[in-house]
Amino acid sequence: MHASCTGPARMSIGPRCIALAAALCVAACGQEEERVPAPAAATFREAVDRVLPSVVYIQVESARPPYEGPLPPLPGLPLPDMPPGGIQLGAGSGIILDREGYILTSDHVVEGATAVTVTLHDRREFEAHVVARDPSTDVAVLKIQPGDYPVARLGDSDQLQLGDWVLAVGSPLGLQFSVSAGVVSAKGRSIGILGTRRDGAAQAAPLEHFIQTDAAMNPGNSGGPLVDLEGRVVGINTAIASPTGLYFGYGFAVPINLARRVADQLIRQGYVSRAYLGVMLDEVESADAQVYGLTSTEGAEVVHVEPNGPADRAGVELGDIIIGIGDREVTTVSDLQAALAELTPGAIARLHIIRYGTRTAVDVELGAIRSGERPAPQPTPPGPHGIGFSVAQQGDRPVVAAVRPHSPAARAGIRPGQVILEVNRREVTTVEEFASAVRQAHNGVLSVIVAEPELGRRIINFETRP
Known part of the structure; x- marks a missing residue:
């Protein structure tokens, strides 16, 4: 047989x-x-349990720009319901970096912010300020008051492999602290979203080296973590590939190794200083391979050399194909940009080059390029602030006169025209009594009983903001 x-x-x-x-x-x-079994449900749960306490929900107020057509496909952009008064609402996510209150998020989440509120997973709310932001990498850092916060565990994005399971965590479409799963679909992606500012001007030295994943992302995911199955943050979610602005199959995240370096500099000095060569680069195409005598289309083509720049002084020429820097291989422009981001300005870097079919090496003293900024302090918004609303005497009771839009008081339900009966279980009949009760509030928490014409008595509890 x-x-x-x-x-x-x-x-x-x-x-x-x-x-x-x-x-x-x-x-x-x-x-x-032998086949590797798929991760068990418990594995996903353990990863979520490890990271979720360190994830935050970010709400942003900003001045509304003129309408310029459809929104770009970036998660975290303003939600559709636009309040009146020239104020635009946005939402995104972030992770807690340390107990000093530093929070890592995406730059486009807080761009132009006039007020930022952070909600922790345990539902505590804090006012935050933007420490600094770097549009060239889409990374920003916020700060809330120091506290005993759960801190995110940061992984090593260089160790990611195609096919690795990852989880995208955030607040898509306002659905706070949601989780989706997928795999790493590609690494080192450049999709051309950071080269232009919202005002149309060119962005200085954009750096795109994204992790691509099929884990679902939507507006509100931006700034949230992409995590591995150990619950370690390996990326910061930043964009989706979509014709509609909603999830359409692929999302992109800034590798955490890059985001961490940028955040460290933003916290320390308010800007990012990166090494640069002083060249303009392009991907290698088949025609280039024929012209330059290449055996593949890998590398970064030098299409312009800045006169008297670092590369020019070292002897780099037009048409050179950079295939390596130091001990790192370069197969795309994004690879070279990512490698430069890890080097120190002023250091000597060896470029491995193919020049019309001949391999050579050039030592370059790297220049420095600066990106990022500390936002100017925001002026106190007009109208009520502090506790979020103002009162006036009307007859024998204080009455809510005006409410700051989107303040904690407004979100809790304080509205103009409400008659204030009690503050923290203390009856108030005058504006002076109201002010005294507010000053004596414990930990800035107010419990207010108001009378409304249609509902009658109602209790409203909220935290004030300094």
Whole structure:
């Protein structure tokens, strides 16, 4: 009898023949490679439990810009419901970096922010300020008051492999602290979203080296973490590939190794200083390979050399194909940009080049380029502030006169025209009594009983903001 390892069985055979056939198949075909089982549900749960306490929900107020057509496909952009009064609402996510209150998020989440509110996973709310932001990498840092916060564990994005499971955590479409799962689809993606500012001007030295994933992302995910199955943050979610602005199959995240370096500099000095060569680069195409005598389309083509810049002084020429820097291989422009981001301005870097079919090396003293900024302090918004609303005497009771839009008081339900009856279980009949009760509030928490014409008595609890 001839035993074959391929093709369907054609006839019925007995148990002994089955055993013999199996043995022959192993002998003929070799031991089948052991398959790695898919992660169990418990693995996902453990990863979520580790990271979720360190994730925050970010609400942003900013001055409304003129309408310029459809929104770009970036999660975290303002939600559709636009309040009146020239104020635009936006939402995004972030992670707590340390117990000093520093929070890592996406730059486009807080761009132009006039007020930022951070909600922790345990529902505590804090006013935050923007420490600094770097549009060239889409990274920003916020700060809330120091406290005993759960801190995110940061992983090593360089260790990610295609096919690795990852989780995207954030607040898509206002659905706070949501989780989606997918795999790493690609690394080192450049999709051309950071090259232009919202006002149309060119962005200084944009750096795109994104992790691509099919984990679902939507507006509100931006700034939130992309995590591995150990619950370690490996990326900061930043964009989606979509014609509609909603999830359409792929999302992108800034590698945490890059985001961490940028955040450290933003916290320390308010800007980012990166090494630069002083060249303009392009991807290598098939025509380039023929012109330059290349055997592949890998590398970064030098299409312009800045006169008297670092590369020019070192002897880099037009048409050079950079295939490595130091001990790192360069197959795309994004690879070279990412490698430069890890180097120190002023250091000597060896470029490995193909010049019209001939391999050579050039040592370059790296220049420095600066990006990022500390936002100017925001002026106190007009109208009520502090507790979020003002009061006036009307007859024998204080009445809410005006409410700051989107303040904690407004979100809790304070509205103009409400008659204030009690503050923190203390009856108030005058504006002076109201002010005294507010000053004595414990930990800035107010419990206010108001009277409304339609509802009658109502209790409203909220935290004030300094």
